[in-house]
Amino acid sequence: MPENSDYKRIIIPAFTVLWMAVIFWFSSAPAKESTHMSLSAGRMAARIFVPAFDEWAPEKQDAFAEKIDYPVRKTAHAGEYAVLGVWMYGTVNSFSGRKRVCRGVTAWAAASVYAATDEFHQLFVPGRSGQISDVLLDSTGAAAGILLCMAAASLIKRQTRYSGETS
Numbered sequence: 001m002p003e004n005s006d007y008k009r010i011i012i013p014a015f016t017v018l019w020m021a022v023i024f025w026f027s028s029a030p031a032k033e034s035t036h037m038s039l040s041a042g043r044m045a046a047r048i049f050v051p052a053f054d055e056w057a058p059e060k061q062d063a064f065a066e067k068i069d070y071p072v073r074k075t076a077h078a079g080e081y082a083v084l085g086v087w088m089y090g091t092v093n094s095f096s097g098r099k100r101v102c103r104g105v106t107a108w109a110a111a112s113v114y115a116a117t118d119e120f121h122q123l124f125v126p127g128r129s130g131q132i133s134d135v136l137l138d139s140t141g142a143a144a145g146i147l148l149c150m151a152a153a154s155l156i157k158r159q160t161r162y163s164g165e166t167s
Contacts, residue, residue, distance in 0.1 A: 008090075008094040009095065012090040012091050013091045015087055016087040016090070019083060019084055020114060023080055023084065023114075023118060024118065026080070027121055027122050027125065028125060029125070030125060030126040030128070031125075031126065031128050032127060034127075038069055038076065039065045039066065041076065042064075042065035042066075042068045043061060045068070046061070046068070074137060077134055077137050077138055078137055078140060078144070079141060080141070081138040081139070081140075081145070082144045082145035083145060084111050084114065084142055084145065085108065085111050085141065085142035085143065085144065085149075086145040086146070086148065086149055088108075088110050088111045088142065088146070089145070089146045089149040090149070092106045093149075100150055100153065101150075104147070104149075107142075107146050108139070108142055108143050111146075112135070112139040115134070115135045115138035115139055118138070119131060119134055119138075
């Protein structure tokens with residue numbers, strides 16, 4: 001039976017590639033379809049966070065969804081890349097024995113390069129465009145996910161060290 005680290009070297013990179021495919025799929029949606037998805041997400045967020053949203057007239061609901069469309073899109077960008085950052089950090093972590101900061105920088109660089117290629121890809125999607133600002137936002141989202149992983153790893157290491165001292 002393979003060791004636990006062997007599984008990590010297969011499963012984590014597989015999920016990383018799968019998540020990259022999900023991002024690619026979202027980016028492949030033509031502008032009209034992408035707008036429909038983000039407006040639907042805006043309506044869903046409004047149902048959760050805005051009291052009595054369902055009681056509003058449909059025109060008012062649509063206007064509200066359109067008003068929050070930009071922040072919804074940008075939050076989605078950052079969020080999907082935060083998830084990629086987590087998976088990318090796990091992938092680099094499963095193969096590298098380097099220091100944690102070096103692994104974090106490597107994961108961030110890989111996620112940032114993917115963000116740039118994703119925006120380039122959007123230049124060829126009907127009605128879409130590649131934005132440098134989105135590459136920066138995606139890279140920031142990836143950094144947030146990676147920093148979260150690094151903080152969690154540090155806390156776990158500290159907790160393990162602390163429990164080992166009290167035994």
